Amino acid sequence: MTLHFVLEGTLVGLAVGSIYALIALGFALLYKSTKILNLAHGEMVLFGGYLAIALTRSLDLPVWMAFALAVAGTLAAAAALGFVVERGIMRPLYGQSLLSVIIVTLALGYIIRGLMVGLWGGDTRQFPPVVPTGVVRLGDLIVPQVGIYSAAVALVLLVGFSLFFRYSLVGIAMRAAANEQLTASALGVSLKRVFAYAWAFAAIAASFGGILLGLWLGVNFALDYVGLKALAAVILGGLDSIPGAILGGFIIGVLENILGAYIDAHVVLFGVTLHGFKEITPFVVILLVLLIRPYGLFGTEHIERL
Amino acid sequence: MSVRPAGDFKTTYVRDMALLDTVFYRVGFALLLAALLAAPLVLGRYLFLLNTIGIFALGAVGLSLLTGFAGQISLGHSAFMAIGAYASWYVTTRLGAPFPAALAFAGAATFAVGAIVGLPSLRIKGLYLAIATMAFQFITEYVVIHTAGGMGGTVVPSASLFGVQIRTETQFYYLLLPIWVAGGVFAANLVRGRVGLALMAVRDRDYAAQVLGVNLLRYKTLAFALGASYAGVAGSLFAHYNRVIGAEHFTILQSIDFIAMIVIGGLTSIWGPHLGAALVILLNQGLRYVTPSLVTLLPTFARAATPLREIVFGALLIGLLIWEPGGLAMLFRKLKRYMDLWPFPH
Numbered sequence: 001m002t003l004h005f006v007l008e009g010t011l012v013g014l015a016v017g018s019i020y021a022l023i024a025l026g027f028a029l030l031y032k033s034t035k036i037l038n039l040a041h042g043e044m045v046l047f048g049g050y051l052a053i054a055l056t057r058s059l060d061l062p063v064w065m066a067f068a069l070a071v072a073g074t075l076a077a078a079a080a081l082g083f084v085v086e087r088g089i090m091r092p093l094y095g096q097s098l099l100s101v102i103i104v105t106l107a108l109g110y111i112i113r114g115l116m117v118g119l120w121g122g123d124t125r126q127f128p129p130v131v132p133t134g135v136v137r138l139g140d141l142i143v144p145q146v147g148i149y150s151a152a153v154a155l156v157l158l159v160g161f162s163l164f165f166r167y168s169l170v171g172i173a174m175r176a177a178a179n180e181q182l183t184a185s186a187l188g189v190s191l192k193r194v195f196a197y198a199w200a201f202a203a204i205a206a207s208f209g210g211i212l213l214g215l216w217l218g219v220n221f222a223l224d225y226v227g228l229k230a231l232a233a234v235i236l237g238g239l240d241s242i243p244g245a246i247l248g249g250f251i252i253g254v255l256e257n258i259l260g261a262y263i264d265a266h267v268v269l270f271g272v273t274l275h276g277f278k279e280i281t282p283f284v285v286i287l288l289v290l291l292i293r294p295y296g297l298f299g300t301e302h303i304e305r306l
Numbered sequence: 307m308s309v310r311p312a313g314d315f316k317t318t319y320v321r322d323m324a325l326l327d328t329v330f331y332r333v334g335f336a337l338l339l340a341a342l343l344a345a346p347l348v349l350g351r352y353l354f355l356l357n358t359i360g361i362f363a364l365g366a367v368g369l370s371l372l373t374g375f376a377g378q379i380s381l382g383h384s385a386f387m388a389i390g391a392y393a394s395w396y397v398t399t400r401l402g403a404p405f406p407a408a409l410a411f412a413g414a415a416t417f418a419v420g421a422i423v424g425l426p427s428l429r430i431k432g433l434y435l436a437i438a439t440m441a442f443q444f445i446t447e448y449v450v451i452h453t454a455g456g457m458g459g460t461v462v463p464s465a466s467l468f469g470v471q472i473r474t475e476t477q478f479y480y481l482l483l484p485i486w487v488a489g490g491v492f493a494a495n496l497v498r499g500r501v502g503l504a505l506m507a508v509r510d511r512d513y514a515a516q517v518l519g520v521n522l523l524r525y526k527t528l529a530f531a532l533g534a535s536y537a538g539v540a541g542s543l544f545a546h547y548n549r550v551i552g553a554e555h556f557t558i559l560q561s562i563d564f565i566a567m568i569v570i571g572g573l574t575s576i577w578g579p580h581l582g583a584a585l586v587i588l589l590n591q592g593l594r595y596v597t598p599s600l601v602t603l604l605p606t607f608a609r610a611a612t613p614l615r616e617i618v619f620g621a622l623l624i625g626l627l628i629w630e631p632g633g634l635a636m637l638f639r640k641l642k643r644y645m646d647l648w649p650f651p652h
Contacts, residue, residue, distance in 0.1 A: 037433050092628045098432050099379055100627050103569055106562055107627075110620030114613035228444075235437060280448045283441040290438045294430045 008141045009258035015147035017253020018154035019212045021246040023226060024233035025161060026205030028245035031234070032178040033198040036090065036101055040109035041206055042227015043116075047081065048074055048207025049219035050116045053125050063128050071211060078207035081112075082200030090199070091192070109224065117221050124220040150212040157208060158246060161201075165242075170197055178240075225279075229256075232282035236289050238299020247297065256281045325494055342483060346476045353475040359580075359587045360479075360486040361543050366567040366579035367493045368536025373565070374573040375497055376529035377509025378427055379436040382443035383537055383564040388450055388556035390416045390538025391545035395462045398546075405465040405472075405546060409485075412542035413535045420534025424527040431512075443558050450553045465546040478547055485543070489536060494576040496532075505529055566623055572635030581634040586619075593618060 027041050038044075055070035056063075085108060093104060134145050165171035176184040177194040185191050206227070210219070213226060230245075233252045237244025260278035295301050316322040326332045346353050369383045390412040397408040423442055427435055465472040465481060472478050496502050504525045507515035516522050545551050563586060571582025593615050630637060 037436075089624055089628070096627070096631070098436075099373065099377075099573070100569075100631060102379065102433075102436055103565055104624055104627055106565070107620040107623035110562075110616040111624075114616035114620065117613045118617070228440075231437065235434075239433070276448070276452070280444055283444045286437060286441040287445070290430055290434055290441075291426065294434050 004140065005262070006258055008143070009261060010254055011138070011141060011143050012147060013254030013257035014250060015143065015151040015253070016216075016257065017250035018151040018158075019209050019216075019249075020226070020230055020233050020253050021249025022154045022157055022212070023206055023209035023230040024237070024245040024249040025158065025242060026202035026209075027227075027230050027234045028237070028239065028242050029174075029205070030198050030202040032240045032242065033174055034090075034195050036105065037239075038202060039102060039105040039227075040112060041202065041230060042224030043109040043112040044078065044081070044203050044206035045210040045213070045226050045230075046116055046219070046221075046223045047112055047203075048078060048210030049214035049223055050120055050125070050210075051077055051207070052211045053127055053214055053219055054120055056127055067127070074207055074211065075204050078203040079200040082203035083196050085203075086196045086199040090195070113221065113224060124218045125214075126218045127215055144216070146216045150216055154209075154212060157205075161205070162242075174198060229282045232286045234296075235286050236296055238296030240300055241296065241298035244296055244298035252282055252285065255285065323498060325491075325498065339487070342487075346479055353479055355587065355591060357475060357479055357482060357547060359584045360482045361540050361547060362564075362567065362587060363580045363583035364486055364489050364543070365537045365540035366564055366571070366583045367489055368533040368540070369564050370568045370571075370573065370575075370579040371493055371496070371505070371536070372529050372533030374568055374575075374578065375502060375509060376505040376526070376533075378424070378526065378529055379432070380439045380530075380533065381436050381558070381561050381565070382423075382439035382441075382446070383533070384556045384558070384560035385443045385446035386416050386420060386534040386537035387541035387544065387560070388446055388553075389419055389534075390541030391462075391551050391556070392450065392460070392541075393538065394542035394545050395460055395551065398463055405467060408546075409539060409542045412538045416538025416541070417531045417535040420538075421527045421531040423534070424530025427526045427530065428523060440558070443561055447553055447557060450556065460551050462545045462549050462551060464549060472546070482543060482547075485539065489539070490576070490580060493536075497576055501525070501528070566619060568633075569623060570626055570633055572633030573631075575633070575635030577638075578633055578635045581638075585634065589618065589622075590615065 023041070023045055026044075027038065030036060030038050030041075052067075052070045052074040055073050056066050059066035059069055061069070089104060089108060090101075093101060135142050136145050136148055165175055173184070173189045174194050174197060176187070177189050177191055181191060184194075209226070209230075210223065213219070213223065229252055230249065233248035234245045235248070236251060237246070237248030256278055260281035263277040289296060314328055316327075321327065326335050342356075345356055349356060365383065365387055368386075369380065372378050372380055372383075393415040394408040394412040397403045397411050398405065403411070423439070426438055430438060465478070467481060470477070472481055497505075504515070504520045505528075507518060507520050508522065508525050508529075512522055512526075515525075541556075544555070548555070567582035567586045568579050569582070570585055571580065572578030597614060626633060632639075
C-alpha cells in the first residue's frame with residue numbers, strides 16, 4: 001500500500017463519498033422526521049438517474065440546455081414522487097408495525113425499479129457529453145474530471161440543505177418535528193405536512209445523487225445498490241444524525257476506495273483471492289458498527305439492557 | 307373469531323387445544339391430505355409447481371416462526387437456504403454421504419449457524435436487526451460466489467433413498483410430501499406449546515417476557531436456529547431437486563420473496579406460509595406463462611414485460627398491507643365466518 005495509492009484512493013473516495021453523503025442525507029432526514037427506514041431509497045436514486053438521462057436525450061435542444069431542463073424536470077418529478085408515496089402508501093400505514101413499513105418500502109422499491117427498467121431497459125445508459133470527460137492531474141495523482149464537478153455540486157447541495165434546515169420555516173418545522181413530534185404538533189406544526197416534505201426532500205436528494213452518479217458512471221438497473229451504501233453511511237454516522245450521515249458518506253467512499261480496493265487486489269485468504277471485496281465493504285462496515293456501536297458515531301444513544 | 311358450531315362443547319383442555327378442533331377442520335384436513343397424495347395423478351406435467359411450492363413453503367414456515375411468531379425481522383432468509391444447499395452438496399459429493407444424512411446435516415448445520423447469527427439479536431433489535439441480517443445475506447452471497455464455484459455452476463447429485471434414485475418429479479414429490487407435512491405439523495405444534503407462547507411473548511414485548519421468566523437468550527437464539535433450520539432443509543431439498551445450484555438462486559431478492567410469502571399468507575397463522583408460498587410461486591409461474599401471449603397481443607409491451615413480475619409483486623404487497631394486514635389466512639377466516647352465518651349478517 002504505497003502512499004500514492006492511499007492519496008489517490010482518498011481523493012477519488014472523497015469525490016464518490018460526497019455523492020454518497022448527499023444520498024445518505026436524504027436517508028437520514030427521512031428517518032429522523034418519520035422514523036421510517038426507506039429501503040426504496042436506492043430505487044429513488046435509480047429513478048433520478050434514469051429520468052434525467054431520458055429527458056436529456058428526448059429534448060431537442062443544445063446539450064447543456066437540455067441537461068439543465070432535464071435536471072429541473074427530474075427534481076420536480078422526484079418531489080412529486082415523494083408526495084405521492086407519502087399520501088398514497090405511507091399515510092394509511094402510520095402506526096403500523098415496523099415489519100409492515102419495512103416491507104412496504106421494499107415493495108415500493110420493486111415498483112419503481114420495475115417501472116424504470118420497463119420503460120427504458122436494464123442496460124447501462126449514459127448522458128450525452130454534458131461535462132468534459134478528461135482527468136485532472138494533481139502532481140502525479142489522477143482524478144477523473146467528472147468526479148471533481150460532482151463533488152463540487154454535492155458539496156454546494158449539502159451546504160444548501162443545511163442552510164435550508166437552519167433558516168427556512170419549513171426546515172425549522174421539520175427539525176422541530178424530528179426533535180419531539182408531540183410537542184411540535186401541539187405548537188401547531190402540521191405533522192402530515194412535515195412527513196410529506198420529508199419524503200419529497202429524501203426523493204430529491206436521492207435523485208440528485210442518481211444524476212451525479214449517472215454523469216460519472218452511467219446508469220443501469222443495478223444502481224439501486226448505491227442505496228445500500230448510503231444505508232451503510234447512515235448506520236455509521238448514526239441513523240438519526242444528519243451531520244453523521246454526511247460524514248459517514250465520505251468515510252464509506254474513502255474506505256471502499258482504499259481498503260476495499262487494496263483487499264480486492266492484494267489480499268489472498270486461504271488461497272482464495274478476495275476479488276470484488278470492494279462491493280461488500282459497506283456491509284462489513286455495517287456489521288462492525290452494529291456489533292460495536294449500534295447507534296453510530298453521532299446517533300442518539302438509546303440504551304436498553306436485557 | 308370465536309364462533310363455534312352449535313353443540314360443540316369443549317369439556318377438556320386437550321380438546322380445547324387440539325390443532326383440528328372441529329369436525330369441519332378434521333374432515334377438511336383429511337381431504338387435503340388425500341388430495342395432496344393423489345395430486346401427481348391429476349397434475350401431470352404441472353407437478354413441478356407443487357414440488358416448488360412445497361420446498362419454498364418449508365422455508366417460509368421457518369421465516370414465519372422467526373418473524374411472525376418471534377417478531378425478529380430477517381432479510382437474510384435465503385442465505386440460510388444457501389448454507390443448507392451447499393452443506394448438502396458438500397456432504398454428498400465430497401464425503402459421499404447418502405441423501406438422508408445430507409438432509410439431516412443441512413438442517414443441523416443451519417441450526418447452528420442460525421443460533422450464531424441470532425446472537426446479536428440480544429443487543430440490537432428492530433430496524434438494526436433487519437439491517438444486520440441484510441448484511442449477513444450479502445456477505446453470504448459473496449462467500450458463496452468466491453468459494454463454492456459461484457454463479458450457476460455447482461452440480462448436485464440426485465437424491466437416493468433406499469437404493470432408489472429419485473429422478474422424476476413424481477418420485478421427488480413423494481419424498482418431499484412427508485417432510486413438508488411433518489414440518490408444517492411440527493411448527494403448528496410448536497406454536498401452540500410452551501415454546502410458541504414464549505416466542506409470542508418475546509415478540510409482543512421482550513422486557514415483559516423476561517419479567518415473566520422467559521429466557522430471552524434461549525428463545526431468541528432458538529427462534530433464529532429453528533427458522534434457519536427450516537430454510538436449511540428447504541435448501542437441501544432444493545439442491546437435490548434442481549441439481550444445479552448457484553449464487554443466483556439465493557439472492558436478497560429470494561429473501562424478499564420469502565418475506566412476501568409470509569406477509570401475503572398471513573404473518574401469525576400456521577397456514578400462512580403455505581398459502582403465501584403457493585400464491586407467490588403460482589403468480590411467478592403464471593406471469594411467466596401469461597407474458598409471452600401478452601407480448602404477441604401488444605408488441606410494444608415487450609420491454610415492459612421483463613419487470614412485470616416486480617411491479618405486480620410490489621403492488622400486491624402494498625395493497626395487502628394497507629387493506630388486509632392479516633393476509634390470505636385472515637381472508638379465509640373472514641370468509642368462513644361469513645359462510646357460517648350466511649345469509650344473516652350477525
